[in-house]
Amino acid sequence: MDTSHSAPPLLQARGLRFLRNDEPVFGPLDFSVDAGEALLVQGGNGAGKTTLLRVLAGLLRADAGEIDIDGRRARAADRSRAIAYLSHLPGLKADLGALENLDFLTGLQGRRRAQSAEAALAIVGLAGYEDALARQLSAGQKKRLSLARLWLSPAPLWLLDEPYANLDLEGIELVNRMVQAHLRSGGAALVTTHGAYAAPPVRTRMLVLEKAA
Numbered sequence: 410m411d412t413s414h415s416a417p418p419l420l421q422a423r424g425l426r427f428l429r430n431d432e433p434v435f436g437p438l439d440f441s442v443d444a445g446e447a448l449l450v451q452g453g454n455g456a457g458k459t460t461l462l463r464v465l466a467g468l469l470r471a472d473a474g475e476i477d478i479d480g481r482r483a484r485a486a487d488r489s490r491a492i493a494y495l496s497h498l499p500g501l502k503a504d505l506g507a508l509e510n511l512d513f514l515t516g517l518q519g520r521r522r523a524q525s526a527e528a529a530l531a532i533v534g535l536a537g538y539e540d541a542l543a544r545q546l547s548a549g550q551k552k553r554l555s556l557a558r559l560w561l562s563p564a565p566l567w568l569l570d571e572p573y574a575n576l577d578l579e580g581i582e583l584v585n586r587m588v589q590a591h592l593r594s595g596g597a598a599l600v601t602t603h604g605a606y607a608a609p610p611v612r613t614r615m616l617v618l619e620k621a622a
């Protein structure tokens with residue numbers, strides 16, 4: 410018997426709204442994503458996609474609304490344990506090597522057991538770059554290093570802001586394989602995109618943000 414329908418969504422937002430200088434950026438929004446699903450957050454430039462992910466990640470405070478994780482109200486501090494946020498800025502330490510960056514970030518954010526930083530670098534195509542300084546990596550290599558950090562994260566909910574930016578075709582396929590594997594192992598992902606999107610074949614919901622008038 411399939412009991413998955415009785416489980417609460419991994420993430421549920423109700424009446425979520427964000428204002429900047431008293432002007433609405435988005436919302437009120439109602440959406441949810443289940444374990445095993447992707448939520449595609451679409452909208453043009455300035456529609457509020459990054460702002461929404463930053464609110465969910467607890468980096469900005471919503472003006473109204475509620476966020477539940479696994480059926481329980483989750484304030485910003487609770488959410489940080491459940492969420493891994495891939496920003497479109499890489500968030501790397503420029504003067505540390507690739508491996509040192511991973512050790513630093515997993516030291517802050519925890520690590521999935523049975524995953525080594527070296528293995529994660531190999532998965533994202535950076536074997537041989539262990540000691541390369543982050544500032545010497547290309548934009549696409551930095552994105553790959555951020556993907557290795559994501560791969561090591563124990564968090565079930567991935568927030569991916571423009572994950573394909575700066576990646577070549579093989580990198581795009583890498584992101585899709587990672588998302589597929591993460592969803593298969595019971596995770597979920599929110600993915601922002603402008604529209605042109607090489608979506609992985611996974612169960613997908615859509616959330617379209619309109620630019621506030």
Ligand SMILES: Nc1ncnc2c1ncn2[C@@H]1O[C@H](COP(=O)(O)OP(=O)(O)OP(=O)(O)O)[C@@H](O)[C@H]1O
Nearest residue numbers: 429434452453454455456457458459460461601603
């Ligand atoms: N730090 C900031 N200070 C003031 N306004 C901001 C700031 N960051 C974003 N905004 C404004 O908030 C709105 C939403 O921006 P946001 O970055 O969330 O859009 P987006 O959908 O991610 O856009 P893009 O596709 O261009 O990345 C825009 O009007 C933007 O100008």
